[in-house]
Amino acid sequence: MDEMLTARDIRFAYEEGGRLAIDGLSVQVNKGEFLAVLGANGCGKSTLAKHFNAILLPTAGKVLVEGMDTADEDRLWDIRQKVGMVFQNPDNQIVATVVEEDVAFALENLGVEPGEMRRRVDEAMELAGVYKYREKAPHKLSGGQKQRVAIAGVIAMRPDCLVLDEATAMLDPIGREKVMRTVRSLNRDHGITVVAITHYMEEAAQADRVVVMSGGKVALEGTPKEVFSQVEAVRALHLDVPQSAELCHELTAAGCPMPPDLICVDECAAALYKLLTGKEAPAHG
Amino acid sequence: MLRDITIGQHFPGHSPLHLMDPRLKLVLTVAYIIILFVGSNFLGLSLAVIFLAALYLVAGIPLKMIAKSLKPIVPIIALTTVLNVFMMTGAGRPLFQWGFLRIYPEGVRYAVMIAVRIVCLIAGTSLLTYTTSPIVLTDAIERLLKPLARLHLPVHELAMMMTIALRFIPTLIDETEKIMNAQKARGAQLDSGTLRQRIRALVPVLIPLFISAFRRAEELATAMECRCYHGGEGRTRLRQLHMTGRDWLMAAVCIAVLALIGASGRIHL
Structure with missing residues (x-):
């Protein structure tokens, strides 16, 4: 499988000789994959995100973006254009006073010709579902809408990979759901690789693969089922597991025969139905 | 409480003045201000006042907005008027004398002209911000000053x-x-x-x-x-400014009127 991002044994300290925020971490992200990165506060997950588009350079080790070394200054703009970043606070990443001008910001920087820019800005606004707000002032939009404007501003660059650094952390549940729906559709329908740094377990449960970080290292890695079925191991890293996984874990401990790897609500409900009635659950129970 | 503060008040609209190329508006406003201060008789100033009032009508901005924008500078106008009335000395006999205070006809004339000029200056620049959104204005300033970038x-x-x-x-x-x-x-x-x-x-x-x-x-x-920001070098813009046929027509009309005002300001009555 093609590699989108590769981090090889990277180390990073914010101050020379200071505490290592990342301490010998290796991770690989494949093309088209949806990877969730989990970890308690201060485990280095945001620091890792900033390594993926050369905002930070590792003190040791290498980060490769489609084979390009992030330390190679000549490829800096190629790398940043390939890997788009969306941050936590939507207010602090919107530059312009009109939505469509903000979406165009990256393209203006890249020197895209105005006719082509118009097409790509409209396309990006459609994909992120913010086309109807194109002439509004960003401060008049809700948090979720602003965050989708920020996503549009990034995907206008036509990146191959989207890195979300706790992009839903400041949003209300509806805004969060809409942003995640946009991200999933970009991943599934447009083949954009997604790296989502999050502390919402429900979001991580929808990923193709989960990496759990602790102390600047990878602590657990695998599919959401593999990771969340190890309830005790995840708890030991000061993280929660999705509610369904927790319920199954408790039931199993209490002696109920539940399948071991249920992490989403629908699956869990179906298993409980079967357990209680002895019949297969109807399609819409 | 803080919501009441508005910066660069803008009245969105679709009048010919709103739709005019912002660069043109900016240049014409500057030209208007220069002519205002170059002209030295009442005919020129009256024409300047009438022209501005006509533009306000075209833009559909209520004239009471002028009063609103003038409010903060009333003390300045009052001070300059008073100073001019008393400080100007004329050749003839004073109109009024009380102790060391003397008022000459030249002083009154000059004070009135300065007051009218300041009012026109404020009303004229306000018209620019009323009809142009701040972001468009910033754009226009950047483009007009672009040649200066060569001077670093x-x-x-x-x-x-x-x-x-x-x-x-x-x-x-x-x-x-x-x-x-x-x-x-x-x-x-x-x-x-x-x-x-x-x-x-x-x-x-x-x-x-x-x-x-x-x-x-x-x-x-x-x-x-x-998002790949690396300064102004090689940057393109989404919004392009083009002078349309109507812009050229407006430019021609305004330049003609400004020339007329400028010329009449130089006639010695």
């Missing part, structure tokens, strides 16, 4: 700073309100006490505001770098 003047950087300032004014106003409420909830008395006490009460509002503004600035800088 940071034209793009200035325009970028203005854009970011305009973008963050509402955000920071919201934040100030939040901090004020938070401090009030902790018992801060922001609206009562002597002036001194009230100023001191603002310190716990301003410090968090500044800290947060710096943090925002840092995050914004990172986000801008992520």
Whole structure:
């Protein structure tokens, strides 16, 4: 499988000789994959995100973006254009006073010709579902809408990979759901690789693969089922597991025969139905 | 309370003046101001006043807005008028004399002209901001000053700073309100006490505001770098400004009128 991002044994300290925020971490992200990165506060997950588009350079080790070394200054703009970043606070990443001008910001920087820019800005606004707000002032939009404007501003660059650094952390549940729906559709329908740094377990449960970080290292890695079925191991890293996984874990401990790897609500409900009635659950129970 | 503050008031509309190329509006406003101060007789000034009033009518901006924009500078107008009335000395006999104070006809004439000029200056520049949104105006300034970039003047950087300032004014106003409420909830008395006490009460509002503004600035800088920002070099723009046929027509009309005003201001009556 093609590699989108590769981090090889990277180390990073914010101050020379200071505490290592990342301490010998290796991770690989494949093309088209949806990877969730989990970890308690201060485990280095945001620091890792900033390594993926050369905002930070590792003190040791290498980060490769489609084979390009992030330390190679000549490829800096190629790398940043390939890997788009969306941050936590939507207010602090919107530059312009009109939505469509903000979406165009990256393209203006890249020197895209105005006719082509118009097409790509409209396309990006459609994909992120913010086309109807194109002439509004960003401060008049809700948090979720602003965050989708920020996503549009990034995907206008036509990146191959989207890195979300706790992009839903400041949003209300509806805004969060809409942003995640946009991200999933970009991943599934447009083949954009997604790296989502999050502390919402429900979001991580929808990923193709989960990496759990602790102390600047990878602590657990695998599919959401593999990771969340190890309830005790995840708890030991000061993280929660999705509610369904927790319920199954408790039931199993209490002696109920539940399948071991249920992490989403629908699956869990179906298993409980079967357990209680002895019949297969109807399609819409 | 903070919501009442408006910066560069803009009245959206679709009048010919609103739709005019902002660069043209800016240049014509500057030309108007120069002519206003070059002309030296009442005929020229009267024509300038009539022209401006006509433009307000075309733009569909109520004339009472002029009064509103003049309000803050009434003391300045009053002061300059008074000073001019008493300071100008004329050749003939004074109109009025009381102790060392003498009023000459020249003084009165000059004072009236200066007052009219200041009023026209404010009303004229206000018309520009009433009919042009701040962001479009910033754009126009950047493009008009572009030739100066060759002299290593940071034209793009200035325009970028203005854009970011305009973008963050509402955000920071919201934040100030939040901090004020938070401090009030902790018992801060922001609206009562002597002036001194009230100023001191603002310190716990301003410090968090500044800290947060710096943090925002840092995050914004990172986000801008992520979107490949590297200064004005090789940058293209989404919004292109083109002078249309109507713009040229408006330009011709305005230049003709301004020339007429300028010429009549030079006639010795």
